[in-house]
Amino acid sequence: MLSILASFAQEESKSVSDNMKWRIQSNFKEGMPWNATILGYRYKNGVLIVEPEEAEIVRFIFNHIWTVQVLRKLPTN
Numbered sequence: 121m122l123s124i125l126a127s128f129a130q131e132e133s134k135s136v137s138d139n140m141k142w143r144i145q146s147n148f149k150e151g152m153p154w155n156a157t158i159l160g161y162r163y164k165n166g167v168l169i170v171e172p173e174e175a176e177i178v179r180f181i182f183n184h185i186w187t188v189q190v191l192r193k194l195p196t197n
Contacts, residue, residue, distance in 0.1 A: 160175040
């Protein structure tokens with residue numbers, strides 16, 4: 121009995137996942153981003169708006185990762 125219920129739950133989970141993937145793909149085809157929060161931006165009235173405080177965090181992260189990658193490529197003698 122427990123196996124049957126677990127099987128139903130698994131199928132329901134897969135169905136929800138498939139529906140979400142379809143919705144995300146459909147939104148992208150219509151030019152709408154995914155409805156998740158994107159660090160540094162807010163989606164208002166169909167347009168992505170830059171959030172200045174968060175954009176500064178994104179710049180810091182990008183610069184940090186870029187610096188680390190450059191330093192890794194430097195020759196070590």
